[in-house]
Amino acid sequence: MQDSEDRYLNDYFQLKDKELRELSIGIAEGRTLVDRLFDSSLKIRSVLSTPANRTHYEKLASPECPVIIREPGEIGGIVGFKFHRAVLAAFQRPEFTHLGSIGSLLHAAPGKRLFADCSGIQEGSNLGAIIRSARAFNLGGIILGPKSADPFSRKAVRASAGWVFSMPLLYTHEPETDIAELKTKGFRLLAAETREHGAVDLSGYRSGMNGADQSRESKPGPAEILLLGHEFTGIRPALLKQADALLEIPMNEDVDSLNVGVAAGIFFYALSRAAGS
Numbered sequence: 001m002q003d004s005e006d007r008y009l010n011d012y013f014q015l016k017d018k019e020l021r022e023l024s025i026g027i028a029e030g031r032t033l034v035d036r037l038f039d040s041s042l043k044i045r046s047v048l049s050t051p052a053n054r055t056h057y058e059k060l061a062s063p064e065c066p067v068i069i070r071e072p073g074e075i076g077g078i079v080g081f082k083f084h085r086a087v088l089a090a091f092q093r094p095e096f097t098h099l100g101s102i103g104s105l106l107h108a109a110p111g112k113r114l115f116a117d118c119s120g121i122q123e124g125s126n127l128g129a130i131i132r133s134a135r136a137f138n139l140g141g142i143i144l145g146p147k148s149a150d151p152f153s154r155k156a157v158r159a160s161a162g163w164v165f166s167m168p169l170l171y172t173h174e175p176e177t178d179i180a181e182l183k184t185k186g187f188r189l190l191a192a193e194t195r196e197h198g199a200v201d202l203s204g205y206r207s208g209m210n211g212a213d214q215s216r217e218s219k220p221g222p223a224e225i226l227l228l229g230h231e232f233t234g235i236r237p238a239l240l241k242q243a244d245a246l247l248e249i250p251m252n253e254d255v256d257s258l259n260v261g262v263a264a265g266i267f268f269y270a271l272s273r274a275a276g277s
Helices: 003-013 017-021 031-039 051-060 072-079 100-108 122-134 154-159 175-183 258-272
Strands: 026-031 044-049 067-069 088-094 114-117 141-144 169-171 189-194 224-227 247-249
Touching: 003 026, 003 044, 003 067, 003 072, 017 026, 017 067, 017 258, 026 031, 026 154, 026 224, 031 044, 031 051, 031 088, 044 051, 051 067, 088 175, 100 141, 100 169, 100 175, 114 258, 122 258, 169 258, 175 189, 189 258
Parallel strands: 044 067, 114 141, 114 224, 141 169, 189 224, 189 247
Antiparallel strands: 026 088, 044 088
8 A cells, every 4th residue: 555655645746847747747735726626527646635634535536546644744745845735636637628629618608708818828826817717707718828827837726726627728839820710710809908009998898889789689799819918028919910909907097007817807807797797
């Protein structure tokens, strides 16, 4: 039994994101995140817990998922830092869905017609916060690219409060090209921008739609992609020029911008209300 447990404990040793990513492994920390992991469809490799949680996780875990019990001090020695979260779980990172499958997502969940382009987001904490807000406001999925932060890094998983485990993640090697292609297929591109770049007040978006378009009996409007820019350089010009609308969050003139994770939540709320979802 000890040899078997030692094999699984290797997943938790020193917890370096780079090594975990190369092994296609992710780590959830704390009971809230681990419980959300169990609620998802992801494959859980093992659970590492203090004795207090033994019964809870032995009930949740499948026979193929060992629940390894250690004292907090022992766990701290394994993970490489003082351990206060009572439980961790190692999971197999899923394969990303290709952006070309976005139509299938719309067909399966027609009410989820807003997506967020995070192909330029490079901070894990920001990406995690965006995913958490996206889950809260019923988005259809998150678009990622080669330069995106790792959505399954420990920082991103924590910032998402575990909602990354149940959020569709759509990947493309060429965000500018593939998102522009979606525009030709009827998707509407919205850019989160500032007034100095010609953006208009977010609260007025869709105010020009006629009554028929807003009626309950009307067909749903076009699916939309909200373009979110890099934390410092903003939306890439090749994407920005494709935008159908540039929208801003009105704010105190002394403040030029908001953190992208905060701004995304405001955009998601306003756009989901405008869509009636």
